[in-house]
Amino acid sequence: MEVSKENFPEWYNEVIEEAGLVDKRYPVKGMHVWLPYGWQLMRNIDEYFRYIFTKYNHQEVYFPLLVPETEFKKEGEHIKGFENEVYWVTHGGTTPLDVKLVLRPTSETAMYPIFSLWIRTHADLPLKIFQIVNIFRYETKQTRAFIRMREVHFFESHTAHATAEEAEEQIRENIEIWKKIAKKLALPYILVRKTEWDKFPGAHYSIGAETIMPSGRTLQVATIHQYLQNFSRAYNIEYLKEDGTHDYVHQTTFGMSERLVGAIVGIHGDDRGIILPPEIAPIQVVIVPIITKDKEKILREAKKIKEELQEHFRVHLDDRDNYTPGYKFYDWELRGVPLRLEIGPRDMENEQVILVRRDTFEKIAVKRSEYISKIEVLLKEIQENLLHKAEEEMREKIKEFDDLEDVKNHKGIAVVGWCGSYECGEKIEKLTEKKIIGIPMEKRKGRCIICGKETDMMAYVAKPY
Amino acid sequence: MEVSKENFPEWYNEVIEEAGLVDKRYPVKGMHVWLPYGWQLMRNIDEYFRYIFTKYNHQEVYFPLLVPETEFKKEGEHIKGFENEVYWVTHGGTTPLDVKLVLRPTSETAMYPIFSLWIRTHADLPLKIFQIVNIFRYETKQTRAFIRMREVHFFESHTAHATAEEAEEQIRENIEIWKKIAKKLALPYILVRKTEWDKFPGAHYSIGAETIMPSGRTLQVATIHQYLQNFSRAYNIEYLKEDGTHDYVHQTTFGMSERLVGAIVGIHGDDRGIILPPEIAPIQVVIVPIITKDKEKILREAKKIKEELQEHFRVHLDDRDNYTPGYKFYDWELRGVPLRLEIGPRDMENEQVILVRRDTFEKIAVKRSEYISKIEVLLKEIQENLLHKAEEEMREKIKEFDDLEDVKNHKGIAVVGWCGSYECGEKIEKLTEKKIIGIPMEKRKGRCIICGKETDMMAYVAKPY
Numbered sequence: 001m002e003v004s005k006e007n008f009p010e011w012y013n014e015v016i017e018e019a020g021l022v023d024k025r026y027p028v029k030g031m032h033v034w035l036p037y038g039w040q041l042m043r044n045i046d047e048y049f050r051y052i053f054t055k056y057n058h059q060e061v062y063f064p065l066l067v068p069e070t071e072f073k074k075e076g077e078h079i080k081g082f083e084n085e086v087y088w089v090t091h092g093g094t095t096p097l098d099v100k101l102v103l104r105p106t107s108e109t110a111m112y113p114i115f116s117l118w119i120r121t122h123a124d125l126p127l128k129i130f131q132i133v134n135i136f137r138y139e140t141k142q143t144r145a146f147i148r149m150r151e152v153h154f155f156e157s158h159t160a161h162a163t164a165e166e167a168e169e170q171i172r173e174n175i176e177i178w179k180k181i182a183k184k185l186a187l188p189y190i191l192v193r194k195t196e197w198d199k200f201p202g203a204h205y206s207i208g209a210e211t212i213m214p215s216g217r218t219l220q221v222a223t224i225h226q227y228l229q230n231f232s233r234a235y236n237i238e239y240l241k242e243d244g245t246h247d248y249v250h251q252t253t254f255g256m257s258e259r260l261v262g263a264i265v266g267i268h269g270d271d272r273g274i275i276l277p278p279e280i281a282p283i284q285v286v287i288v289p290i291i292t293k294d295k296e297k298i299l300r301e302a303k304k305i306k307e308e309l310q311e312h313f314r315v316h317l318d319d320r321d322n323y324t325p326g327y328k329f330y331d332w333e334l335r336g337v338p339l340r341l342e343i344g345p346r347d348m349e350n351e352q353v354i355l356v357r358r359d360t361f362e363k364i365a366v367k368r369s370e371y372i373s374k375i376e377v378l379l380k381e382i383q384e385n386l387l388h389k390a391e392e393e394m395r396e397k398i399k400e401f402d403d404l405e406d407v408k409n410h411k412g413i414a415v416v417g418w419c420g421s422y423e424c425g426e427k428i429e430k431l432t433e434k435k436i437i438g439i440p441m442e443k444r445k446g447r448c449i450i451c452g453k454e455t456d457m458m459a460y461v462a463k464p465y
Numbered sequence: 466m467e468v469s470k471e472n473f474p475e476w477y478n479e480v481i482e483e484a485g486l487v488d489k490r491y492p493v494k495g496m497h498v499w500l501p502y503g504w505q506l507m508r509n510i511d512e513y514f515r516y517i518f519t520k521y522n523h524q525e526v527y528f529p530l531l532v533p534e535t536e537f538k539k540e541g542e543h544i545k546g547f548e549n550e551v552y553w554v555t556h557g558g559t560t561p562l563d564v565k566l567v568l569r570p571t572s573e574t575a576m577y578p579i580f581s582l583w584i585r586t587h588a589d590l591p592l593k594i595f596q597i598v599n600i601f602r603y604e605t606k607q608t609r610a611f612i613r614m615r616e617v618h619f620f621e622s623h624t625a626h627a628t629a630e631e632a633e634e635q636i637r638e639n640i641e642i643w644k645k646i647a648k649k650l651a652l653p654y655i656l657v658r659k660t661e662w663d664k665f666p667g668a669h670y671s672i673g674a675e676t677i678m679p680s681g682r683t684l685q686v687a688t689i690h691q692y693l694q695n696f697s698r699a700y701n702i703e704y705l706k707e708d709g710t711h712d713y714v715h716q717t718t719f720g721m722s723e724r725l726v727g728a729i730v731g732i733h734g735d736d737r738g739i740i741l742p743p744e745i746a747p748i749q750v751v752i753v754p755i756i757t758k759d760k761e762k763i764l765r766e767a768k769k770i771k772e773e774l775q776e777h778f779r780v781h782l783d784d785r786d787n788y789t790p791g792y793k794f795y796d797w798e799l800r801g802v803p804l805r806l807e808i809g810p811r812d813m814e815n816e817q818v819i820l821v822r823r824d825t826f827e828k829i830a831v832k833r834s835e836y837i838s839k840i841e842v843l844l845k846e847i848q849e850n851l852l853h854k855a856e857e858e859m860r861e862k863i864k865e866f867d868d869l870e871d872v873k874n875h876k877g878i879a880v881v882g883w884c885g886s887y888e889c890g891e892k893i894e895k896l897t898e899k900k901i902i903g904i905p906m907e908k909r910k911g912r913c914i915i916c917g918k919e920t921d922m923m924a925y926v927a928k929p930y
Contacts, residue, residue: 023579023582023583025579025582026528026529026575026579027533027535027536027578028529028531028533028566031529031531032529033526033527033528033529033579034526034527034528035526036524036525036526036594039525039526039527040525043525059501060501060504060505060508061498061499061500061501061504062498062499062504062618063491063498063499064491064493064496064497064498064616065599065601065616066493066496066552066601066616068492068493070492071492083558083559084558084559085557085558086557086558087531087554087556087557087566088554088555088556088557089552089553089554089555089568090553090554090555090556091552091553091555092550092551092552092553092603093548093549093550093551093603093605094548094549095603101493101552103554110491113492114488114490114491114498117488117490118488129501134530136530136531138557138558138560140558151529151530151531153527
C-alpha cells in the first residue's frame with residue numbers, strides 16, 4: 001500500500017482493489033465487478049447467514065427481481081420512501097410494457113402479495129423466510145464500494161406472526177442472531193432505535209446496528225424492522241384465528257448487505273492492507289516455502305503441509321515460481337490472510353514451521369508435532385484480538401457532550417440529551433451538521449441539549465455514510 | 466397427483482407446484498417464486514457446479530446485472546440475436562437515464578470490456594471464470610416453469626485462450642465436465658452440433674446437450690460455444706505474445722440453467738409425483754414413525770435414527786402430529802424423496818427398519834446393525850437405476866427414418882440424411898413442422914432425405930421446447 005490508513009478515504013478506495021476484492025472499472029457508476037477473492041469472502045458470509053437463519057427455523061426462498069408498478073405502489077409510506085431511487089424497466093425488446101416493472105430495492109412489494117396467498121389460518125404462522133439476492137437503488141449521492149452502491153448484495157429475512165407480542169419476540173430473536181453474526185465477523189457495534197423521520201418507509205419502528213469507521217463516520221450494517229400490520233393491511237395478509245375471527249398478520253424484517261464487507265475492510269485493516277477475521281477469511285493459512293536450497297525437497301514438504309492442514313483449515317500454498325518470499329509476504333499481508341506459515345531448509349531440519357500473525361506480526365516457531373492445535377489456537381486468538389481491539393477503538397469514539405460545538409467537532413458518535421421533539425432534533429442536526437443516527441435502546445435521564453427540558457432520552461449524533 | 470403422467474403437459478404443470486418446487490402465482494408472466502424445497506434442489510445443483518468447475522481451475526466471480534447500451538451493441542451478430550428479447554431500464558427514479566441499461570440476457574457484453582483490461586500478456590492466459598446469476602429474457606412465446614422463463618437461474622463459464630487449439634481443448638474439457646454433471650443429475654442426453662442458423666449469436670459454432678421429455682419434445686439443457694475471436698475483436702481483448710506481437714484471445718463459453726430442474730422433473734417423475742436423483746435431492750431419506758402404540762418410545766427412536774443418519778445423509782424426520790403415516794407416504798412420494806424409512810413398534814422389537822425405494826416401491830427390512838451401509842448402497846442403486854431407465858427410454862425415442870411423414874409423426878428425435886444445404890434443411894423443417902436441432906458430432910454416410918445427394922452428415926429432427 002502506498003497510502004497510509006491515516007488518510008482513510010483514499011486508503012479505503014485503494015485497498016479494496018489492491019487486495020483483490022472488486023474491480024471498480026465496470027462502466028456503470030455504483031456497480032462493481034466482484035473478483036474471485038472478494039466474492040469468496042462475501043459467499044462465506046452468506047453461508048453463515050444460511051447456517052444461522054436455518055438454525056433459527058427460517059427457510060430460504062427466491063422471489064423475482066421485477067415488481068409490477070401496481071404491487072409496488074400499494075403501501076403509501078413505502079413507495080414515498082423509494083420512488084425516487086428505483087430503476088424502472090419500461091420496455092421488453094422494442095415493445096413498451098403494459099405495466100412498468102421496478103427492480104427490487106428490497107422485497108416487501110414482491111413478497112407480500114404472495115404471503116396473502118400462503119397465509120390462511122393461524123396454523124400457517126409464524127412464517128419465517130429469507131433470501132440472498134441483489135437489490136438496486138438509483139443512488140444520487142456519491143457511491144462508494146460496499147458502502148453505497150447501485151447494485152447491492154443483500155440479505156433479507158421476512159417473518160409473519162399472529163400477534164404483536166410474537167412479532168416483538170421475533171425482534172428480540174433477530175437481535176440475538178445479529179449478535180452472533182457480529183461476533184463471527186469481528187465487528188463492534190451499538191444498537192440504536194431510529195428516529196421517526198429516519199425509520200424504514202412503512203415500518204412501525206426500526207433498529208439499526210451502527211459501527212464506526214476509522215474516518216469517525218458511522219456505518220449502519222444491519223437493520224431490524226417492526227412492521228406490525230402496516231404492510232399486511234395494504235397487502236391484505238389476513239389469517240383465521242382460533243376463535244373464528246380474522247386478523248391481519250404482524251410482520252418483521254431483518255436486512256444486511258455487502259456493507260458488512262466494507263466494515264470489515266475499514267475497521268480491521270492497517271497500512272499493509274486488509275485483515276480478515278479467520279472465521280470468514282477465504283484463506284486462513286497461506287503457506288510460503290522459503291527456498292534457499294533443496295528446492296524440490298522444500299516444495300514437497302510444503303505440499304505435504306498443505307495436505308495435512310486442509311483437513312482442518314482453509315489453506316493456500318503459494319508455490320509461484322517467479323516471486324520472492326518477500327514479495328509473497330507483502331502480497332498476502334495486503335490480502336489480509338490471518339496466518340502465514342513459512343517452511344525453509346532450517347525449519348525442516350528442526351522439524352518446525354514458522355507462523356506469522358497478520359494482526360500483530362508476531363513470529364512463532366512451532367514443532368510439526370503440535371502445529372495443527374497451535375494454528376487452531378492462534379486463529380481463535382486472532383479472531384478475538386481483532387474484535388477486542390475494534391471494540392476498544394469504537395468505545396473511545398463514543399462520548400457524551402453537553403456543548404454543541406464539541407458534538408460538531410467530534411469524530412465518532414456524540415451522545416447528547418434530547419427531549420425527543422422534532423424541533424429540537426432538527427436543531428441538533430442543523431447546528432452540528434450531523435444526523436441523529438438513533439436513540440439508545442434503554443432509557444437514561446438527562447436534559448435536552450437544546451431546550452434544557454428534563455428527559456429520559458438521549459440522541460446518538462454522528463456523520464453517517 | 467390427480468393427473469396421470471400420460472397427460473404430460475398437464476402433469477408437469479401440476480407436479481411442480483404440488484411437489485413444492487415453485488409457486489406460479491407471482492403477478493408477472495414467466496417469473497415464479499422458488500419455494501424452499503425447489504430452491505434447495507437448485508442450490509444443490511449450483512454447489513455441484515461450484516465444486517466441479519473449481520476442480521477444473523475456474524474461479525467464481527460476479528459481474529453486474531445491468532449492461533450499458535453502448536457496450537451491449539458492440540458485437541453485431543450478438544445484438545441482432547438478442548435485441549428483441551432484452552428488458553430495458555430507461556429510468557432511475559423519475560429521471561431518464563443518459564445511457565439505457567439492459568438486464569443481462571447472458572453476460573458476454575458485461576464481461577468482455579473488463580476482460581480487455583484484465584488480459585495484457587500471454588501470462589494472463591488462460592482465463593477461466595464462471596458465475597451463477599439470474600438472466601432476463603423478454604420471451605414472447607408461451608412460458609413454462611423451468612423451461613421457458615423470463616427470469617432464469619443461470620450458470621455461465623467464460624474462458625479466454627492464447628490459441629485456437631487451446632480454445633478447442635477447452636471445448637473438449639467442457640464436454641468432459643458436462644458428462645460428470647449429467648451423471649450427477651441422472652440425465653440422459655445426446656450432444657449435437659447446432660446448425661449455422663441456430664447457433665448462438667456471435668459464436669463460431671455451438672454444441673448443445675439435448676434430452677427428450679416424455680412428450681417427445683426435446684429440451685436443450687446445456688450449451689457449449691466456441692467463439693474464437695468473434696467477441697475479442699469486437700471488445701478489443703488483445704494480448705502480447707511471447708514473440709512480441711499482439712493477437713486477439715480465443716474464447717469459449719458454457720451455459721446451463723434451471724432447465725436442468727425441468728428435465729429432472731419431467732424425465733424421472735411418475736404418476737405419484739417427482740423422483741429426485743439421490744445425489745442432488747434436498748432430502749435423501751425421510752423418516753416416518755409408525756405410531757400404533759408407545760408413541761413417546763417410537764418418536765425417541767426415530768430421533769435417534771435421525772441423529773445417526775444425518776452424519777452420512779441428508780435426512781428429514783416427519784414427526785408431524787396431526788397426519789397419518791399414509792398421508793406422509795403420499796406427501797413424500799409426491800416430493801420425490803428417494804428413500805423412505807419406516808420405524809414402528811414391531812421394527813423396534815426386531816431391531817430393524819423398513820426402507821422403501823421411491824423408484825421401484827420395493828420394501829426392504831434391514832437390521833439396525835447394518836442399515837447405514839445398506840442405505841448407502843440403495844441410494845447408489847436408485848441413482849443408477851434412474852439414469853439407466855431414462856437412458857433406455859431416450860434411446861427408444863431416437864430413430865432413423867427415410868420418409869418425411871414418419872419423421873413428422875415420430876415422438877422424439879428422428880435421424881435423417883441431410884446434405885447440409887440451407888435449402889434442404891429448410892424443406893426438412895417445413896415439411897415435418899419440426900426443427901433440425903443439430904447434427905451428430907461424428908460423420909456418418911447417407912443420402913439427403915430431400916435432394917438424394919450422398920452425404921456424410923445426418924440431421925436430428927425434433928420438436929424442441
